[in-house]
Amino acid sequence: MTNRELKSIVEAILFAWSEPLHIDELMKIIDQDKRTTRxxxxxxxxxxxxxxxxxxxxxxxxxxxxSTRKEHQEYLAKLIKQSNKKISNSSMEVLAIIAYKQPVTRVEIDNIRGVKSYSSIDTLKAKNLIKEVGKADTIGKPILYATTNEFLRAFDLSSLAELPSIDNLDKLDLDLEDDYDEN
Structure with a gap:
């Protein structure tokens, strides 16, 4: 198979499979080694x-x-209503805790916030920004939560290593209303 044919196949696979696809899965599908696939x-x-x-x-x-090129977002926004994508400040707070502390239990989140987080966790799960990643090895075996690839995509991160340092968060000017809304 030629390189041109392989590129065509990979392009078709990524187009048809709208979810993020791990390189190991792609390697198996096209029957190539990691170096060639990359x-x-x-x-x-x-x-x-x-x-x-x-x-x-x-x-x-x-x-x-x-995905679509970021520079075209204003045109796509005219096509797609964005109103149901925003999340509340409380959900954003829970998301930040999970992002920096993962894997973390709901009780740990509640203790940090000082209030219950059931609703925010449900919202974040429904929006596929967090997921259950196991159970803690403690009494009651509470569920552990972590962020998803959708979280990385939504915040334009390649990996969690790109999260700003907690020490530098107060220097950031974040406009949380632009990307998500809880409805």
Whole structure:
């Protein structure tokens, strides 16, 4: 199989599979080693960028996914109503705690916040920003929560290592109303 055919196959797979796809899964599907698969993905990314295509291939924690180019968001916003994507400040607070403390239990989140977090956790799970990742090895085996690849995508992060340092958070000017709303 030629490199051109492999690129075409990978492009079709990423287009058809709207969820992030781990490189190991892609390797199995196209029956290639990791180096070759990564090379094909890099070539596709470079081509999409060179020709300023409306679609890009994003990488987050070895997961690859097609998405629209960020520069076209204002035009897409005219097509898609954004109102149901915002989340409340309390849910954003819970999300921040999970992002920085993961894996973390609801009780730990409640203790940090000083209030119950059931509703916020349910909202964040429904929006696929957090997920259950296991159970703590303590009495009652409480559920552990962590962020998802959708969280990385929503905040334009390649990995959790790109989260700002907790010490620098007060220096950031965050407008939380732009991206999400809880409805």
């Amino acid at each position: 090379s094909i993905l890099k070539e596709l990314q470079d081509e999409f960028d060179h020709y300023r295509r409306g679609i890009v291939i994003n990488e987050r924690d070895d997961h690859f996914q097609m």
